[in-house]
Amino acid sequence: MELLLDTRLIFGRYMRQLMRNKIALTFGVLQPLLYLGFFGPLLTRMPGSGALYDGQSVWQGFVPGMLVMLGLFGSAFAGFGIIGELRLGVVERMRVTPASRLALLMGRIGTDVVRIEMQAVLLLLAAFGFGLRAPVFGILISLGILGLITGCIASLSYAIALFAREENSFAPLLNAVLLPLVLLSGILLPMSLAPGWLNALAHMSPFLYVVNGLRDAFVGDYGSSAMLVGLFVTFVFTAVSLTVGALTFRRENA
Amino acid sequence: MIESSQLTRKFSTKQGTVEAVRGVDFEVAEGETVGFLGANGAGKTTTLRMLTTLLGPSSGTATVAGHDLRDEPIEVRKRIGYVAQAGGTDPQTSVREELALQARLYRVPASEVPERVRRVSHQLDLYDLLDREAGALSGGQRRRLDIALGLIHRPPLVFLDEPTSGLDPQARSALWEHIRRLRDELGTTIFLTTHYLDEADALCDRLLIIDQGRIVTEGSPEELKNRVAGDLITIELQSGELVDRAKALLGSREDVRELATVGSTLRLTVERGEQAVLDMLRVLDGAELQPIAINLARPSLDQVFLAFTGRSLHDDPGATT
Ligand SMILES: Nc1ncnc2c1ncn2[C@@H]1O[C@H](COP(=O)(O)OP(=O)(O)OP(=O)(O)O)[C@@H](O)[C@H]1O
Numbered sequence A: 001m002e003l004l005l006d007t008r009l010i011f012g013r014y015m016r017q018l019m020r021n022k023i024a025l026t027f028g029v030l031q032p033l034l035y036l037g038f039f040g041p042l043l044t045r046m047p048g049s050g051a052l053y054d055g056q057s058v059w060q061g062f063v064p065g066m067l068v069m070l071g072l073f074g075s076a077f078a079g080f081g082i083i084g085e086l087r088l089g090v091v092e093r094m095r096v097t098p099a100s101r102l103a104l105l106m107g108r109i110g111t112d113v114v115r116i117e118m119q120a121v122l123l124l125l126a127a128f129g130f131g132l133r134a135p136v137f138g139i140l141i142s143l144g145i146l147g148l149i150t151g152c153i154a155s156l157s158y159a160i161a162l163f164a165r166e167e168n169s170f171a172p173l174l175n176a177v178l179l180p181l182v183l184l185s186g187i188l189l190p191m192s193l194a195p196g197w198l199n200a201l202a203h204m205s206p207f208l209y210v211v212n213g214l215r216d217a218f219v220g221d222y223g224s225s226a227m228l229v230g231l232f233v234t235f236v237f238t239a240v241s242l243t244v245g246a247l248t249f250r251r252e253n254a
Numbered sequence B: 001m002i003e004s005s006q007l008t009r010k011f012s013t014k015q016g017t018v019e020a021v022r023g024v025d026f027e028v029a030e031g032e033t034v035g036f037l038g039a040n041g042a043g044k045t046t047t048l049r050m051l052t053t054l055l056g057p058s059s060g061t062a063t064v065a066g067h068d069l070r071d072e073p074i075e076v077r078k079r080i081g082y083v084a085q086a087g088g089t090d091p092q093t094s095v096r097e098e099l100a101l102q103a104r105l106y107r108v109p110a111s112e113v114p115e116r117v118r119r120v121s122h123q124l125d126l127y128d129l130l131d132r133e134a135g136a137l138s139g140g141q142r143r144r145l146d147i148a149l150g151l152i153h154r155p156p157l158v159f160l161d162e163p164t165s166g167l168d169p170q171a172r173s174a175l176w177e178h179i180r181r182l183r184d185e186l187g188t189t190i191f192l193t194t195h196y197l198d199e200a201d202a203l204c205d206r207l208l209i210i211d212q213g214r215i216v217t218e219g220s221p222e223e224l225k226n227r228v229a230g231d232l233i234t235i236e237l238q239s240g241e242l243v244d245r246a247k248a249l250l251g252s253r254e255d256v257r258e259l260a261t262v263g264s265t266l267r268l269t270v271e272r273g274e275q276a277v278l279d280m281l282r283v284l285d286g287a288e289l290q291p292i293a294i295n296l297a298r299p300s301l302d303q304v305f306l307a308f309t310g311r312s313l314h315d316d317p318g319a320t321t
C-alpha cells in the first residue's frame, strides 16, 4: 500500500516536471518523426518495396520499428535526469525519508512510460497521415509492449546512471550500447534481408523479437509465433530490468 | 537519542583507501543540542550520512532515535530530519511543491499538508516565497528552504550539516534563534556540524571535536575552554618593583596555573577567573598595591580547537576566502 502511495507521489512530481517542460516533450518525438517523414517515403517508392516486410504494407512494417526506436532512445537517456538530481542532493533528500526506495524508481519510470506513450500516439497519428492502416487492437497491444520496454530501458538507464554517477562516463556508455542495438534490431529494415552472420548476431538483441512481434500485431496476426516470442521476450526483459533497477535503488549507497 | 559505537567508514578511491571516519563513539541525550566541530575533511558529513541511513558504515553500530541503523533503517528515517550540507531542491520546482512533497513522503496525511506548509514557511520566513521556484531563491532563502524540508514532519531528532553555511550574519543569527526555539519549545534533539566557532559556542550544549575521523575531545563549550587554557588575568601596576611584590603575594595561590611578568604587568592563567580576580584585588588592596588596570580574558574556542587538533580553524589552508 505504501509502495503504491509513494509511487504515486513520485510519479506526480515528475509528471508535473514533464508538463512544465513541453519543449522536451515535443522534441522527444522529433527523431522518429523525421525518419517517418524523410525516410519512410523512400521506402515506399523503392522497387519491390511491396515485398519488403513480407506481406505487409511498407508503413505496417516500418512504423513498429519507429515505435521501438522511440521507446529505446526516449528512455535510455532518463538516467541523465537522476545524475543531475544526485548532484542537486534531491536523491538523498528523498532517500532519507521513509518512502519506499522501489517507489522512488517506479514513480520515475511511470513518468517515462507516460511520456513515451504520449509521443507514440503523436507518431501514430502522423503515420496515419502518411498512409498507415492497422487494426486498433494491434495498435493497443503494440502500445502495451512499448510501455513495458520503455519501463525496462528507463529502469536500466537509472541503474547504470547510479553506478556511473556523472554524465561524462554515462554518455559514452549509452552511445556504445544504443546504436548497435538499433542496427541489430531490424528497426529500419527487416533482418530477413541480412546475410547469415548478421542475422545470427541480430538474434542476440531482445528488441529484434519485439519489433517482429509488433509487425505481426500491426497486421492483426495475434497468434503468430513471432508475436508470442515477442511477448515472451518482453516479459522476461521486463522482469530482469526491473529487478536490476530495484536492486540498484535499494543498495545502501546508491 | 543517538548512541554511536565505533562507527567507521572507508572509501576506496583511485588513489587508495580513504579512512574518512575511524571509529567514533558518542552519545546524545534527548533534548540536547550537540555540535560536531571539525575542519574540512574531518569526517563530519560522512558520520552524519551514516547516522541518517544514507551510507552504510564499514564497521561499528549506532542506535538512532531508539532504533538500530542497520536493522531498522526505516524506523530511524521516520523519526529524524536531515538537512544536507549542499541542500536538495530542484531549481524548477516551487517552494510550496517541494515542502508538500516532502511532507507526504514523511507520511503527513494529505489533509494536514497545507497547514504544515503554512506553519513551517512562517517559522523560516518563507511564507512570501511559497510560489517561487527554488532556483529563483537567494542562497540564504534556499538554505532556509533546505532546513524547512528537514523539519516539515516535526521530527524529534534533526541532523543539520552546516546549517548556516552561505548565510550573511543577520540570517545566521536569525537561524540560530530558530534552532534555539526548536530545542526550547519543541524539545527537539539537534545534532549539527559546523566549523564556525562562534556558532558552536552560541548554540551547542555540548561539542564533539572531530579531527581526521576521530573524536579528539568532547564537553560543553565552557568545560572545553576551562580544560584547555583557563582564564587569563592581566594586572598592570605602577612599576616593576611593585610587580615583584604582587607576584610574591599571588604566585602561591592554588588556582594559578601559570604566571609571567612583562615589564610592569603581571599575567596569570587561572581557573575560574571571575572569582579569582575579585580575590586577588582584595589581596592586593590589603597589601596597599593599587593596580592601574586589570583585565580578565576568557579563552576562545579557537584556542581549544588548536590545543586538541594542533591546528587553528581559522588558518585552514583549504579555505580560500
Ligand atoms: N564518496 C567519497 N569517496 C571518497 N572519499 C570521500 C567520499 N566522501 C568523503 N570522502 C573523504 O572523506 C573525508 C571526510 O569527508 P567529509 O565530507 O565527511 O568531511 P567534512 O568533515 O564534512 O568536511 P567539510 O567541512 O569540508 O564538509 C574527506 O577526506 C573526503 O575527501
Ligand SMILES: [Mg+2]
Residues within 6 Å of the ligand: B044, B045, B046, B085, B161
Ligand atoms: Mg561536510
